[in-house]
Amino acid sequence: MKNNILIVDDIHPVFIERAKAMGYQCDYRPAIKPGGALEILGDYAGLVMRSKFKLDRQYIDAGKNLRFVCRAGAGMDNIDESYAAGKGIELINAPEGNADAVGEHAMGLLLSLMNNLNNADAQVRSGIWDREANRGHELKGKTVGIIGYGFMGKSFARKLSGFGVNVIAYDKYKTGFSDEYAREVSMEEIVKHSDVLSLHIPLTAETLGLVNEEYLFHFKKQIFLINTSRGKAVQTRAVLNAISQGKILGAGLDVLEIEKFPALAEQEWFNQLRQSGKVILTPHVAGWTFESYRKISEVMAEKLLVWSSKS
Numbered sequence: 001m002k003n004n005i006l007i008v009d010d011i012h013p014v015f016i017e018r019a020k021a022m023g024y025q026c027d028y029r030p031a032i033k034p035g036g037a038l039e040i041l042g043d044y045a046g047l048v049m050r051s052k053f054k055l056d057r058q059y060i061d062a063g064k065n066l067r068f069v070c071r072a073g074a075g076m077d078n079i080d081e082s083y084a085a086g087k088g089i090e091l092i093n094a095p096e097g098n099a100d101a102v103g104e105h106a107m108g109l110l111l112s113l114m115n116n117l118n119n120a121d122a123q124v125r126s127g128i129w130d131r132e133a134n135r136g137h138e139l140k141g142k143t144v145g146i147i148g149y150g151f152m153g154k155s156f157a158r159k160l161s162g163f164g165v166n167v168i169a170y171d172k173y174k175t176g177f178s179d180e181y182a183r184e185v186s187m188e189e190i191v192k193h194s195d196v197l198s199l200h201i202p203l204t205a206e207t208l209g210l211v212n213e214e215y216l217f218h219f220k221k222q223i224f225l226i227n228t229s230r231g232k233a234v235q236t237r238a239v240l241n242a243i244s245q246g247k248i249l250g251a252g253l254d255v256l257e258i259e260k261f262p263a264l265a266e267q268e269w270f271n272q273l274r275q276s277g278k279v280i281l282t283p284h285v286a287g288w289t290f291e292s293y294r295k296i297s298e299v300m301a302e303k304l305l306v307w308s309s310k311s
Contacts, residue, residue, distance in 0.1 A: 002045050002067075003023055003024045003025060003045060004024065004025045004026075004027060004043070004044050004045055004046070005019060005024050005025070005026045005027065005044060005045065005046035005047070005048060006027050006029065006037070006040070006041065006043075006044040006046070006047050006048070007026055007027065007028045007029065007030065007047075007048040007049075008029060008030065008032050008037050008047070008048070008049050008052050008053075009030055009048070009049050009050035009051070009052050009072060010030040010050075011030075011048060011050075011072050011296070011297050011300075012293050012294045012296070012297035012298075013297075014294055014297045014298055014301065015048070015070075015072075015297035015298075015300055015301050016028060018298075018301035018304075018305070019301060019304065022304070022305055022308055024046065027044070032052075034052060034053035037052070037053065037059075038058070038059060038062050039062075041059060041062045041063040041066070042062055042063060042064045042065060043065070044063065044065065044066065045065055045066065045067045045068070046066070046067060046068050046069070046070070046304075047063065047066060047068075047069045047070070048069075048070040048072060048300070049069065049070070049071060049072065050071070050072045050073055051073075051078055053078070054078045054079075054080075055069065055078060055079040055080060055084070056080050056083075057080060057083050060080060060083055060084055060087055060089070063089075066087070066089050067088075067089065067090065067311070068089060068090040068091070068092060068304070068307065069084065069089055069090070069091055069092065070092045070093075070094075070300045070303075070304060071091070071092065071093040071094070072094065072296050072297065072300060073093065073094065073095075073097075073098065073287065073296060074093060074094065074095035074097075074098060074099075074102075074151065074152065074287065075093075075202055075203065075229075075230065076091065076093055076202065077202060077203040077204070077230065079091065090307055090311075092300060092303045092304060092307065093300075094295075094296045094297075094299035094300050094303070095150060095151040095152065096151055096295075096299050097292055097295040097296030097297075097298065097299040097300075098286075098287030098288070098289070098292035098295065098296055099151040099152055099154070099155040100155055100291070100292070101286060101287045101288065101289040101291065101292040102152045102155060102156070102200070102228050102286045102287045103152065103155030103156040103158065103159045104159060105228055105254060105282070105285070105286035105287075106156045106159075106198055106200075106226050106228045106252070106286065107156065107159045107160070109226050109228070109252025109254070109280055109282070110139070110196060110198070110224060110226055110252060111139070112252070112280055113224050113249075113250035113251070113252050113278075113280060114136050114137040114138075114139060114224060114250070115134075115136035115137070116133075116134040116135075116136055118277075118280055119133075119134060119277050120134040137249075139160075139163045139164075139165055139196075140163060140164040140165065141164060141165070141166075142165050142166070142195040142196060143165065143166040143167075143168060143193045143194055143195050143196070144157075144160055144165050144166070144167050144168070144194065144195070144196040144198065145168050145169070145170070145190040145191075145193065145194030145196065145197050145198070146167065146168070146169040146170070146182060146198050146200060147169075147170055147171075147187075147190065147197070147198070147199050147200065147201055147210075148169075148170075148171055148199065148200035148201035148202075148229065149169040149170075149171040149174065149177050149182065149184075149200070150171070150200065152200040152228070152229070152287075153169060153171070153182075153198075153200035154179075154181060154182070156198055156200060157169065157181035157182040158181050160181070161180070161181050166183075166193075167181060167182040167183065168182060168183050168184075168185040168189060168190060168193060168194070169182040169183070169184060169185065170184070170185055170186065170187050170189075170190050171184075172206070191218045191219050191220065192220050193220070193221075194219065194221065194223055195221055195222075195223060195224070196223060196224045196225075196226065197219075197223050197224070197225050197226070198225075198226040198227075198228075199211070199226065199227045199228070199229045199233055199234070200228070200229050201229050201230070201233055202229070202230065203229075203230035203232055203233060207230070207233045208232055208233065209232065209233070209234075209235050210233050210234070211225070211227075211233060211234040211235060211238065211239070212235045212238045213235070213238045213241065213242075215238075216238055216239075216242045216247055216248070217247075219247060222246060222247060222248070222249050223247070223248055223249065224248070224249050224250050224251070224252070225239065225248050225250070225251040225252070225253075226251075226252045227251075227252070227253050227254065227255055228252075228254045228255065228286035228287075229255065230255055231253075231255035231256040231257045231258070231259060231284075232257050234253070234255075234257070235257070236253075236256060236257055236267070236269050236273060237268075237269050239251050239253075240269055240272050240273060240276070243276060243278050243279070248278070249278065250278045250279070250280075251278065251279045251280070252279075252280045252282075253279065253280070253281055253282075254281075254282045254283075254284055254285065254286040255284050255286075256281075259283075259284055
C-alpha cells in the first residue's frame with residue numbers, strides 16, 4: 001500500500017513509466033466514476049487526477065492512507081488544499097507543463113480578435129467580401145495588462161516580446177518580479193493604461209467574480225479581454241454588457257462560469273454570447289495540447305521523484 005498510486009484520469013504513459021522506475025505500482029483507471037474512486041481511495045498512497053471530481057473533505061477522509069496527490073495541470077481549485085495539508089498530504093501540480101500551451105493560445109485568441117479573423121472567414125465562406133468591416137487593429141504600440149504573473153502570465157508575456165508592445169503585470173501575491181518581458185505595476189495602473197487585459201490567475205475567494213461591472217467601469221480605454229485562467233473569475237453578463245457599451249472591443253474566452261452542455265446552454269446569457277461577433281469561445285483547451293499532454297506528466301514525475309527522495 002505504501003507505494004501504490006490510483007490514476008483516475010487520462011494521463012500520458014510517461015508518468016506511469018517513470019513512477020514504476022521509482023518503485024511505485026500504478027493502478028490506471030481513467031474510466032472510473034467519482035463514486036467508484038471514493039470507495040477504493042483508502043487503499044492507495046497516491047492519487048493522480050485532473051478534474052474528474054473535487055477532492056474535498058469527503059474524499060480526503062476516505063483516502064486515509066494518502067501521502068500525495070498529483071494534479072495533472074496547473075490549477076488546484078478542485079482540491080481542498082488546506083484540509084489536505086492538515087492531513088499531511090503532499091500536493092503536486094504541473095503548471096510548467098502547459099505554460100507554453102496557454103501562452104500560445106492566449107496569443108492566438110488576441111490576434112484573432114484584433115484582426116476579425118473568425119468573422120472575416122465566416123463572411124467569405126458565405127459569399128461576403130467586406131474589407132472595411134473587417135479592418136483590424138495592430139498590436140504594436142499597445143499596452144498589454146496581465147493579471148497574475150506565474151508560469152502562465154510570464155509565458156504570455158514572453159510570447160508578446162516580439163510584437164513591440166508595452167507589457168505591464170500585476171500579481172497580488174508577489175512583488176519584485178519585473179523582468180525583460182513585463183514591468184510590475186499596481187492594479188490602478190493596469191486599469192488606467194491597458195489596451196488588452198489578460199487573466200492568468202487561480203480561482204480563489206479573492207478572484208471569484210473579479211471581472212464584474214464595477215471593475216470594468218474603471219478602465220480608461222476600450223480593451224480586448226482574454227481569459228485562459230478560470231471561468232468563475234469573470235462574470236459573463238458583465239462582459240456582454242461592456243461589449244454592448246463599447247468598453248470591450250472583443251473577448252477571447254477559453255473558460256466560462258459554467259462549462260459543458262447542457263448546463264451551459266441553460267444560462268440566460270448564453271444565446272447572446274454565442275451570437276456575438278465580438279467573442280471567440282474555445283472549450284477550456286488553452287493548456288491542452290499534444291505537447292503539454294506529455295510535458296505535464298513529465299513534470300509530475302520529476303516532482304514526485306524529488307519528493308520521494310526526501311520522504
